Amino acid sequence: MDPIKTDRALRNRTVIPRIFYFFLPVLMLLLLPRMFPPGVGIPAAGAAEIMTDCSIHAGSCSRRLPGIEITLDIAPKPVRAMRDLLFRISLAGEAPDRTPYIDLGMPAMKMGPNRVILKKTSRNVYEGKGVIVRCPSGRRTWQATVTIPGRGKADFVFDVVY
């Protein structure tokens, strides 16, 4: 066996994998974002069925419960995840006995309890601070459930900005 050829073959077996392993992550980093551009996303199970019913970026949203109308507003706009947000509930109609509160969650995924405690700021207006977290799956649809103790609950489903 030719020792020069053997030596060259051995060197190739060492160098070629090194080149491959160096370029594999680089190629991956360059190509994958093009294959999955932001905004397109990887569809999540059940995502297609979830419809938003509140354009919270455009303004406040209202729901009716028997004898009371609930208006939800969130500031600042656009409503972004992972930011301190101010939640405001305005009620029209018969005033509740106890203070309302808001539970934040995702309609399609259990995220654990995330309650916004509200305080009365003026007649029939309640405010509280909260955070909508970012779901790494890329889903953006969140739900705020406003509970008026003794009167009922109202859901507001909206998209947030990541």
Place this chain on the structure above:
Amino acid sequence: MLSIDALYLIFFTTGFTVGFGHCIGMCGPLVVSFSLNLKGENIFISHGLYNAGRILTYAVLGGLMGIAGSFTVVSARIAGLQQAALIVAGMLIIVMGLAMIEWLPFGKYVKREGKTGGILARGFYKLSAVRSPYAFFPIGLLLGLLPCGPVYTALIATAGAGIEAPNALYGFLSGAGLMAVFGLGTVPALLLAAKLAGLGWLTSRRLIYRIGSVLMILVGVFYVIRGIRY
């Protein structure tokens, strides 16, 4: 206002319930990959150490939230680290998938050059050597930083508890304790997933390992994509 004991119970039950729902779906691929790579060895020790590392990271994050009393302040500072953790997790799974079936010249190359070769060879050697149970603790520490909705939600509550703390030390300890309890609650679900994927109950595993390797590589690529886009 809830007592601290009640909060511990709430955090544990929250961890337990989201563990069987959210964690199995989102972090399940990771523990399944680890189990496949272990090929039936040291499931409980390795995964116990992985979970211990993860819980320690949660506790430190909880402690920081408890001191700061603000979720957004701390989360903004660790966002880059979390993105890096997501990408590293993806790369780790890809390398383990490749190493498991010795695809490409990877396995032989590492065995020949691993301990004395260059940085690249040593790096891959270390990554492919994660069958050692002790390697799982630092992996858990790192992957405890993975961005996760329920962990964020628990941290918001921890920051809320921190606001009411009389001093920084109490805020740190209560925050760390609450997040540690939350992490403990998620352990049963992940251990169950790890055990089921351990394949110790299968007699013919060769084909399963091959399929598992392909799945691991796909999951790894998915994690890397998520990391890049996060």
